Amino acid sequence: MVKLRRPLLAAASVSSAAALLAPQPATKPLTARSVLASPVDAPWSPGSWRNYEAKQIPKYDEEKLRKAEEELAGSAPLVFAGEVRTLMSDLGRACKGDGFVIFGGDCAESFDEFSVDHVRDTFRVILQMALICTYGGGQPVIKIGRMAGQFAKPRSSSTETIDGVTLPSYQGDNINEDKFTAEAREPNPSRMVKAYHQCAQTLNILRAFSTGGYADLSRLHNWNLDFVEQTQQGSQYRRLATKVEESLRFMRAIGVDTTTPEFTQSNFYTAHECLLLPYEQAMTREDSTTGRWYDCSAHLLWVGERTRQPGLAHFEFVRGIQNPVGVKISDKASPDDVIEILDTFNPKNVPGKVTLITRMSADKLREHLPSVLNRVKAEGRAALWVCDPVHGNTYTSSNGFKTRDVAAIKAEIQAFFDVHEQCGTHAGGIHLEMTGKDVTECVGGDMNAVTVDGPRGLDTKYLTHCDPRLNSAQALEIAFMVAERLRGQAGLPAMLD
Structure with missing residues (x-):
């Protein structure tokens, strides 16, 4: 796994590095014209997406957009090609059954909510999970x-109407307010540049926490968040941490050095939805060692249900970058659709290149996923399967809050494991x-539960800028459930018996 060891280098320092990733200059302004989907072997460049219809991308002042693109294209990469290749290798092993992926973080990052504490708290919940x-799954x-x-x-x-007034919809802090x-x-467009600088700070924080001692396994008990401490999940975590500490003491007693990076550092990658293509193109660099193009805004990019269609700009951009890519798959995706995605994004059938992220709800997943799994398996296609149990379970509560139910989220994860067991494939x-904050945005949970209204109702700490997030206690509850499923697949007894 890649270690996030390097602090983000200044642009001047990067330009003198031996493994320079040359910036791709901004090209012609955005266009939006529909053409036929390009074949897998068609010529590709970081700007070839501009020849296709681009959905979900705002209309900018072209001169302001050009200046922002030029500034971004001349800035330092946020991640590096070698790190991306290491993630591809890790995902490749998971694709073959040796590994499990946890994606976690905000629905949408914001400028106002950014802080070291916010990044740290979400990071440590993911460490806990x-x-x-x-420990549970042994992988x-x-x-x-x-x-x-x-x-x-x-x-x-694209628009929102309030009290008879119609304005452009809010599309995220890197686009508008x-x-x-x-x-x-x-x-x-200048908000893209502001977002870039916040991303640089976030990566510096993550690199510091992952390699600077915070992720040391000897600090397991210190990872618990204060508000989780008194919950059932906090108690379970403390018991687990004690078991791991006992194992570490045993290893030290038989001569294993537990001060090496394998015990004191963590491996952490970043990902986001590949949506704002002017930003993504400006952050795409040609790797000097391979001559291939990498989107250096993140280690992994994914495309969603609204932008993954052949013949659209996002599909064209993603097919050419060397990063591992994720593709959201709903119940609307047929086996033929999925095979076309794999043909285009992974024509060489490389394990780890494509992660298929299902988002269906439990009932629809049980109905629709088996035929897709069986088709992909029968054709010997390399695909890593990940469950997104939140987006298919969003609804509006009786008091007007967009929310999700933890029980429904857990039910979809259980269905995901059940279907993969049925089909003989790897979940x-x-x-x-999710977030490290004690938010009240998703209802339910075994302990310290969130309700629609009342003392711990949705309106108590509903802080999201977009979709509702799980809080730490709810996220840990799900992690323990997943661990027991992984443990059961390995034929092991319950984790904390």
């Missing part, structure tokens, strides 16, 4: 944060919108 699943866990780039969000409508004024909702991971 990974420890729980590693490596790949940790990927929805961080350092998860700003833009797709919208079902959520305040309902004409000025705030005007797409502003390879989970993808959650």
